[in-house]
Amino acid sequence: MTSLTYNHFFILSLIVFIIGCFGLFLNRRNMILILMCIEIILLAANINFVSASVFLNDINGQVFSIFILTIAAAEAAIGLAILVIYFRNKGEIDITQINQLKD
C-alpha cells in the first residue's frame, strides 16, 4: 500500500455516510442534529464524486459536486427556516411532536 487508490476514498466516503445515517437513526428528537447528519451524508456524496472524478481523470464529477453544494446550501437554509418557525410556535425542537404541524 504505497499509493493512493480510489478504494481508499470510496471506503472513507462509505464510512462517513454510515456515520451520518447512524446519527439519523439515533437522534430522533433533535431536529438540528438531523439537519447536521444530512449535511454529513451530502459530504460523503461529495467525497465520492470528487475522488471518482480525480481517479477517472474526468472533470464532470467535480462539476456535479458543485451542484450538490448548491442544493445542500439551499436545503440547509430552508430546513433552518422551518426549524426557527417551529421553535417560535412550540418553544422546543422535539421532532416527535412535529406531526401536529398538519392541524
Next chain:
Amino acid sequence: MFLVGSFFLFAAFLITTCIFVIFSKNPVNSVLFLVLAFLNSTFLFILIGAEFVGIILAIVYIGAVAILFLFVVMMLDIQITTLMYNIKKYVPLALLFAGIILAEIIYLTVFKTSKVNIDTFIRSKNNTEQIGDVLYTKYFIDFQLSGIVLLLAMIGAIVLTHVYRPTIKRQNIDSQNSTTAKDRVQLVKIKPGEGIKDD
C-alpha cells in the same frame, strides 16, 4: 508515501470529528465539530488535486452553512438534557443498518480492488481551468438552474421566518408620488410685532 500518510491522517480526523458531531451533548459543540469535519475533507480534496472544489467547500460550508447552523443553535436556547433521552430504543435498528453497509465495505475491499493510480495522470490545465471549461459551456443551463434554486431558497426562508407587524411604519409610494408642494409647505407672512398665530 507522503500522500498515503496524509490521507490516513486526514481520514482519521474526518471520521473522528463526524462521530463527535453525532454524540456531542451540546449542539454548539456538534456544529464546531462539523466545521472541523468539513475542513478535513477540504484537505483531502486538495491532497488529490481537486483544489477548486476543496476551496469552495471551505467557503460555502464553513463560511456559510455551518455558521448559519451556529447562529440558529445559539438563537434557539435549547434544553440540552431533554434532547438525548430514549436513545437506546433506536440502537438495534441503527446497528442493523450499519452492519449491512459494513458487509458491503468488506465485500468491496476483499473482492474488488481498483488499480487506478493518481500519479500516472498528466494534467495540461489546472483544476479551476478544467472546471470553468465545462461549467459555462456544457453545464450552462444547470448552472443557471442552480442559481434559481438558491434564489428560491432565499425567498422561501425569508417568507417562512418573516413576521408581519402592523405597528411598524412603512413607505407608501403612491401617496408619496401624489403629494404636491402645497400639502407639505405652507407660506406664512408675518406682520411686524404680531408673530405667528396657531389656527
